[in-house]
Amino acid sequence: MFMKKIPSIIIAVLIVAAGIIVGRILSSGNNDAESNPPRAAKPLPVTSVVNSEVSRQIEMTGRVRALEKIELYAEVSGVFLDAARPFREGSVFRKGETLLRIDDRVYRNSVQSAKSSFLNQLTLLLPDLMIDFPDEAHRWKSYIDAFRIGLPVRPLPEPFSDRLRQYIAARDIYATYYDIKSMEETLEKYRLRAPFDGMVTDSEVNPGMLVRNGQRIGEFAAPDRFELAASAGIGEVTYLHEGQEVRLVSDVLEEALTGRIARVNQAVDSDTQTVGVYIEFSDPRVKDGMYMTAVLDSEVPGAVRLPRSLLQQGERIYALQDSTMILLDIDPVVVEGMDAIVRGIADSTVLLAEPVEGVYPGMPVSPGMLKFQPSFR
Structure with missing residues (x-):
């Protein structure tokens, strides 16, 4: 009989214990409810758009x-010589001044020899001109009298007839003249002159060095x-x-x-x-x-500056349309730091002014949920 009463006692104890636990849980739930009352819905920060000229x-x-900078290369061979000032980095030269020289004594003698031979040709031509072209001979005599071997060759007298031109050409006067002019041009390459006011920014030669045709000499810049x-x-x-x-x-x-x-x-x-x-x-x-x-x-023009964080996928933004949030397509012009300059938003369009978690396209919005902020411009 005693053994039959034990299970009944255990069951009663378990029921009482369960009641106490449930009571405590309910009491704890009420306390939490009292300490954390339901929160009111957070207002949505929005603003309107005013397009204008946005400075950026x-x-x-x-x-x-350097706007004026040239590399210098030797066009002839010879021994390098300094000019009035050393050709070194930092040396300043005025336009037309000699930057550097290459020893031209041997080639200059060749030019002088060619001029001497040319003068001899002209001297032998003069008697024939006096006989065949007496009206033209005086012009060529004046040219020969003024001829100086040490000076550049002057242009030949212009013949007044084709017959005289052919007469002179048959005696190789023109061919010799242009050969000498070509030699004079080559002689000028032994002396490099500054094409503008500037300074030497790089020098790769020293006095006494043998330079060769095509060798880089240095650099000159304004x-x-x-x-x-x-x-x-x-x-x-x-x-x-x-x-x-x-x-x-x-x-x-x-x-x-x-x-x-x-x-x-x-x-x-x-x-x-x-x-x-x-x-x-x-x-x-x-x-x-x-x-x-x-x-x-x-x-x-016709743009607005707004926070970069408002952009969705880079080309869309949340806007309010008929009490519903939508994603509006925009034309981003440029992103500058934390801002973005965009176009394609009509004036007075209401935009989300700050990123808000939980906003989604199609979300219904009542007027009481809106909190207006200063307009984007």
């Missing part, structure tokens, strides 16, 4: 190069006229035009310089998808090979 900066970085070869994105070409003024900045210069766009290449670099922009400027503080950044202030 186009930055282009590139390397500076010290204050430069060109910045920069690159711009394809989408920025529309805002770049020849003659536009730009600011040039560098870490090594305390103040910005001013330059102008000289050329804009229309060909696209297939590797970088950029186009070349060439900016000319003058400043003695700049050095060939420096890196600089060109900054162009431009206006984007």
Whole structure:
């Protein structure tokens, strides 16, 4: 009899214990409900659009190069000689001054010998002219009298008839004359003159060195006229035009310089998808090979600036239409840091002003859920 009562007692204890546990759970749930009451729905931050001209900066970085720079090569062979100043890096020369000389004594003697032979030809021609062309002989006599072997050969007298021209040509006068003019041109190559005001930026020869035809001698450049070869994105070409003024900045210069766009290449670099922009400027503080950044202030008409974080897939944005959230297609012009400049949004369009978690296309929105912020411009 006693053994039959034990299971009944155990069952009663379990029922009481279960009741206590359930009571505590319900009590805990009520306390949580009291301490965390239901939250009200967070208002959606929205704003309207006002299109206008949006100011933006186009930055282009590139390397500076001298606008006037030439590489010098020897066109004749001989021993290298300095001119009035040594041909060394940093040496300054004015336009027309002799940069360097190559010993021309042997070749100059050959030219003098050819001129002497030519004078002999002309002297032998004169008696025949006096007999066959007495009216023309005096002009050729004056030419011979003024002939100087040490001076460049002057142009021959122009014959007044085809018969006289053929008469002179038959005696090889013209052939000899042009041979000597060619020799004189070659003689000039033994002395290199500065084509513009500038300085030697590279020298590869020393006095007494034998240079050969085609050998590189050095480099000569203007010290204050430069060109910045920069690159711009394809989408920025529309805002770049020849003659536009730009600011040039560098870490090594305390103040910005001013330059102008000289050329804009229309060909696209297939590797970088950029186009070349060439900016000319003058400043003695700049050095060939420096890196600089060109900054162009431009206006984007019919556009609006908004936070970059609002863009969806780069080309869409949340907008309110008939109390419903939609994804609106836009035309992104450029992304600058945390902002984006876009077009294609009508004035007064209501946009989501801040990223909000949980928003989705087709989401119904009541007027009470909206919190208006200053318009995007």
